[in-house]
Amino acid sequence: MPCSLARPLQLGTVSTSPITEAAPVSLCARAPHVPADRLVAEMVPPPRFDSVRFETYVPDPNQPSQSEAVTVLSSFAAGLGGAHAVGARRRWFAKKPAATTGPRGVYLDGGYGVGKTHLLASLWHATPAEPALKAFGTFVELTNLVGALGFQQTVQTLSGHRLLCIDEFELDDPGDTVLVSSLLRRLVENGVALAATSNTLPGKLGEGRFAAVDFLREIQGLSAHFRPLRIDGEDYRHRGLPEAPAPYSDEQVTKAAYATEGAALDDFPQLLDHLSRVHPSRYGALTDGVRAVCLTDVRPVPDQSTALRLVVLADRLYDREVPVLASGVPFDRLFSDEMLNGGYRKKYFRAISRLTALARDAKGLVAQ
Structure with missing residues (x-):
């Protein structure tokens, strides 16, 4: 099974087919080395x-x-x-x-x-x-x-x-x-x-x-x-703002990825698997040059180790202001009740807050 829904074209490759004119990259295809x-x-x-x-x-x-x-x-x-x-x-x-x-x-x-x-x-x-x-x-x-x-x-x-x-x-x-x-x-x-x-x-x-x-x-x-x-205070990311947009369909996310220059397109479960093979210190480099992250089939994270890696990726995406467009379950359902009540709950709440903000940033990527 391919790691991403993206076609294996390099950024800037021109094709006669409009949908591949700016084919998205795949984070799964990247294994950066950071000196x-x-x-x-x-x-x-x-x-x-x-x-x-x-x-x-x-x-x-x-x-x-x-x-x-x-x-x-x-x-x-x-x-x-x-x-x-x-x-x-x-x-x-x-x-x-x-x-x-x-x-x-x-x-x-x-x-x-x-x-x-x-x-x-x-x-x-x-x-x-x-x-x-x-x-x-x-x-x-x-x-x-x-x-x-x-x-x-x-x-x-x-x-x-x-x-x-x-x-x-x-x-x-x-x-x-x-x-x-x-x-x-x-x-x-x-x-x-x-x-x-x-x-x-x-x-x-x-x-x-x-x-x-x-x-x-x-x-x-x-x-x-x-x-x-x-x-003291309330979360400014959600203060007076509308609720985060609901997840989109796989088709909407894929079309947006192909229509957005510099976008990455990945299947969420496969991306989680790929993160297990990349040291968290390299997650920033993993997103170098990426202007939007498009994820299909977002689903609850299966275990604690995977969840903690996702938290680090969410932090790096938030730091770099990379919008996240997704299909599947909403981001507030990524982590189980057991995780949200456990020892790492602060990290998970932070990740939900940041991914929600990035999802809101990505709303304009979908054609209305």
Whole structure:
């Protein structure tokens, strides 16, 4: 069975048949290799957040914690200025953390879609240091970097940075949490400032406080370096917006894929199988050049390992603002009740939220 419904034509190939004039690619046909130096170079805010700033964040007037977070983070960024020359940087990093005033890190605590990533990226942009001295990545990307470079090399590479921003800090894997906690401890010793976000479940009043407690406990000895910032509010991705469009038919999705330049067209179960053979650190490269993802036969994810891989792909697609057009079941039925009530539920709710937003973005791909 072919991996994709797409015909085996390269982008740009011209055929006499209109439907193959811009044949879609297949993600299943891609097996990218990502050099370690690319992993480091790409530790910047993703395209979706490349142009965000504190000034473009729109606080909910009913949630004063959002405006307060902007004020605190702006001040935090201003305090990270200093000489950028290598020699000066080494002397600055030689200072012990105790010699600095105020916390060396901030932790943004809140639910889905309150703008934590927007604020984290704004902090990265506002920090007065050249891009090479700032790093931004998800928790998964950070663990992948350690896997690619090794622990000591990662410490050496990131110790020359002024700021490290970690989006979607995950506490559900004890091994990874200990690994990253050890890495952060070494970076703090070298004077690197830290900022992190994580999610709390929607509709759970007060759970954000518990998330902050969990975070500060699990980072083992680093809690004194973090100031928790509570950010209340509802998911902006769905605030005042219509419901996500219902799934389309296989025929509609296929036609849209052939009509959209740079689209990828894949059968959902086969794509899930292909993801098992590609390391999650390469999912970003998997989507290089793809302007829309079209999926047929979307169905509930069969197991936890597959579900976690799909979460990573959803994050990379969301970061890159790649719309997702699909047939089959709605995205809010991807994960079973057992999964949504289990230890990885925060990841699954995040994936549903992001895929729903991307499905809404893809609505215009279907001919009306």
